[in-house]
Amino acid sequence: MEGLRHIQQTLVAIAFVGLISATLHGIGGMPGKVLEHPAVQYIGKLSFGLYLFHTPVPMFLGWVLPFLWGPFFTGYWQILRLGVFALTAWGFAWLCWRYLEHPFSGARRHAPSGSPGR
Numbered sequence: 001m002e003g004l005r006h007i008q009q010t011l012v013a014i015a016f017v018g019l020i021s022a023t024l025h026g027i028g029g030m031p032g033k034v035l036e037h038p039a040v041q042y043i044g045k046l047s048f049g050l051y052l053f054h055t056p057v058p059m060f061l062g063w064v065l066p067f068l069w070g071p072f073f074t075g076y077w078q079i080l081r082l083g084v085f086a087l088t089a090w091g092f093a094w095l096c097w098r099y100l101e102h103p104f105s106g107a108r109r110h111a112p113s114g115s116p117g118r
Contacts, residue, residue, distance in 0.1 A: 049093025057089040
């Protein structure tokens, strides 16, 4: 299995391409019900912002709250640090969706059908 580590991200990308392709045709059964759950739909709505902010948030918080990177947060305390990073990234993702993505998607819906991007 050691040889697969070099193409791990490619295999993950292929798996997600398959998942996205399957959703275009509809997923039935229990997996479909899970994907239709409002909590999962909400995560999907914020997924772009989460993708954007999951890396810079720890660096930003390390600059604003340097004690989060101190020696105190070792062992199980790292879970608290991870929670702070996750909640902050979630907040930034929500702000991005609320004030950028949502207004622009609404404007795109009202654009004339012959305009660029339609």
